Amino acid sequence: MIREITIGQYYDEESVIHRLDPRVKLVATLIYIISIFVVNNIPGYAFVVVFLGICIALSHVPFKFIVKGLKPVMIILFITIAFNMLLTPGEILWKFWILKISREGLKAGATMALRLTLLITGSSLMTLTTTPNNLTDGMERLLRPLTRIRVPVHEIAMMMSIALRFIPILLEETDIIMKAQMARGADFESGNIFRRAKALVPLLVPLFVSAFRRANDLAMAMEARCYRGGEGRTKMKPLKYNGRDYAAYAIVWLFLAGCIVLRIVL
Amino acid sequence: MGIIKTEKLGYEYIRRDDEGNVSGITRAVDDVNIDVEPGEFIAILGHNGSGKSTLAKQINAILTPSEGEIYVDGMNSADPDKLWDVRQCAGMVFQNPDNQIIGQLVEEDVGFGPENLGVPTPEIWERVTESLRMMQMLEYSKHSPNKLSGGQKQRVSIAGVLAMHPKCIIFDEPTAMLDPHGRKEVIRSARALNDVEKITIILITHYMEETIYADRIFVMDKGRIAMEGTPKEVFSQVEKLQELRLGVPQATLVAHRLKAAGLPIPDGILNRQELREALKACL
Incomplete structure (x- = not known):
């Protein structure tokens, strides 16, 4: 869907x-x-x-x-x-x-x-x-004047591009968790809309846990590669x-x- | 002084309950003294929870020591002014290949480190091309990392660290989530970097087979260095390794058993070829 x-x-x-x-x-x-x-x-x-x-x-x-x-x-x-x-x-x-x-x-x-x-x-x-990357780059540049009123423009753009990078990974993970739970008898397809929504809870909990773990790992990997915010950062593909x-x-x-x-x- | 030197290094994880009171202290690293020479290939072995990953994170200044000191290329890792220099000098490759790739294209991910260092644009491209070529991933530069195999993803991660021109690379269980083929790819790359580029490698792992090419092995247990020496020295002490809940390479184990059974086989056999030679000598 x-x-x-x-x-x-x-x-x-x-x-x-x-x-x-x-x-x-x-x-x-x-x-x-x-x-x-x-x-x-x-x-x-x-x-x-x-x-x-x-x-x-x-x-x-x-x-x-x-x-x-x-x-x-x-x-x-x-x-x-x-x-x-x-x-x-x-x-x-x-x-x-x-x-x-x-x-x-x-x-x-x-x-x-x-x-x-x-x-x-x-x-x-x-x-x-x-491309999503170009889009976030463009937004970052266009909104740059807002940094003067303390809007964290670079951080927002970075968050957007990380989110975009992880969408396919999390989708795949959802699929795996869903299959694992279906194998143990979970039912995601029958019942009315409330029943189906309720069936999603055991899917969302492990997904959230894993997303937090990934976020933690990623933050560490970014720090290990000297990421320290937008200041003093150069661009590989400047606009x-x-x-x-x-x-x-x-x-x-x-x-x-x-x-x-x-x-x-x- | 070597490129990485620790003095009485210790690290404690402090657990707190809901009110913030200390409910327990775990000493993950305890009185560790190591001195790594530039260009060495070091392996750190240990079972789960032996403190090897904590040690790695301290070298990269992600964690600052609770006690003792750690010097990376002469810089104290606890010095906030030197933090970024320490991280640039000692790059780190992590376990999960998915969770350390930031870019949406291979080349963008490799460029992430140099971008953070403020390298001018044309030089970023040079560094990206050079590191991807070294890792033999140049043909994938425009690919999405999601479509690569585990071994390829790890090679992209290594290229990302290489582009920052580090003197030392710490591999924190880089092969734990890979299939045997991917494991070989990654270990081969690490050895090539050590041989050709003379980059100091610290490989943290629990696979014995990966450590036999190291110059020196440190075996960790309960946060301490339990054994230290060349692969031959370490693997000749089969009983002690088993006490530390570590296996030995298959060939070493066979040689050890044969020796125990009375065959005149020397200690410290590391691979099948050496075993074959030793057995031929028996005939």
């Missing part, structure tokens, strides 16, 4: 988007998200969709792969649409018992669905085209802007400007 989620996964491919500096991609995603909430009319949405379409085409990530990533969030999407449709007051189109659908609600639901889809597709495009990164910045800002113009003019 865990393996089906494509958000946060990296799709290995050679493309302009893949080669962009992670900082550019992070900033671009932020601007893109803002622009989704700036536009409020059909030409505006069309503009955003076309922009996103061009980005996907440039990234060489198959469209099918991106759509697959949308599946797990479908439920949230439907709930949002339903709430918007049923609870927005206005001119009533359809009524049954206490359920009412208004014209305004329909419009709000459709807008919200479109916005959410665009939001998720856009941000998953960023994670699909950036450097290229020509295409500046071009990408320009395009993204122009895109935001376009969205604002479309909102004001139309």
Whole structure:
């Protein structure tokens, strides 16, 4: 189940988007998200969709792969649409018992669905085209000014990259513990949701114990290799802007400007 | 003074109950005096709980001695100003290969040490390439460590230590979690580093077979050095080793039994070849 989620996964491919500096991609995603909430009319949405379409085409990530990533969030999407449709007051189109659908609600639901889809597709495009390591590096650099107000930016980035490194190891371990307990008669698959949740407790306890042990070992190994925080540390792969990164910045800002113009003019 | 010298070294683990009162003291290391010359290959043997890992962690300054002193290349490990120099000089390879790899790519993990030391970027790359080549892992530099075998992971860990240019490497049971093939890989690498690069090696293990190539063996028991000497000297005392709950290499055991049965076989036979020679001499 865990393996089906494509958000946060990296799709290995050679493309302009893949080669962009992670900082550019992070900033671009932020601007893109803002622009989704700036536009409020059909030409505006069309503009955003076309922009996103061009980005996907440039990234060489198959469209099918991106759509697959949308599946797990479908439920949230439907709930949002339903709430918007049923609870927005206005001119009533359809009524049954206490359920009412208004014209305004329909419009709000459709807008919200479109916005959410665009939001998720856009941000998953960023994670699909950036290795987790690049992503944390980019975040560390972008958030560096926050160290002045004592935000431990380096430590957070280090924690993220260690977490990413240990996800496959812990997944494998979960699998082993699960099998070991199934061999001794544990039942993870039958019963209602509460029973299943309860069955997970004997799985989580050994997993946590082992995770702490690993953390202890890792901390010792890091200290033995002279790790002492971000100060005085050099980078093996320092981030450097290229020509295409500046071009990408320009395009993204122009895109935001376009969205604002479309909102004001139309 | 040698590269590693301990004087009356002691370490106590203090157990506390819920209120923080001392409920028990375990002396893990007790009055240990060793002096290791640069370029030596030292093996430290001992059964579980004999204090050998605690000793290793003290050399690397992860633990500071409760009593006595330990000098690494002339630097006192308890000196906070010298802490990072001590750790750079005496690198350490741990038991669990998964829990000591930090990077998500092999090359990134090897670069972790030099990054911490503040080595400039181009030199980091030189060091990474050089250490991976020494460990014959260069072709895996862009691989994820999760997909390597245990022996390969340990070689990556060794490369990670090598990239920090240490004078001495402490191996804390590096083969305990490996299959026989992986064990051979790791021991071969350690011996090669000692032979070719003249790096001082301290190998902590409970596999007898791994220690027969050492220049000197220390046998630890209850935190103390119980026996000391060349592999020949140590393994000729089969009874004493068994008293310390340690086995001896198979060939040594066979030779010992044959001798006890009356055959004129010398003491201190370490491998099959020596046994074969000795048996030929009997005929």
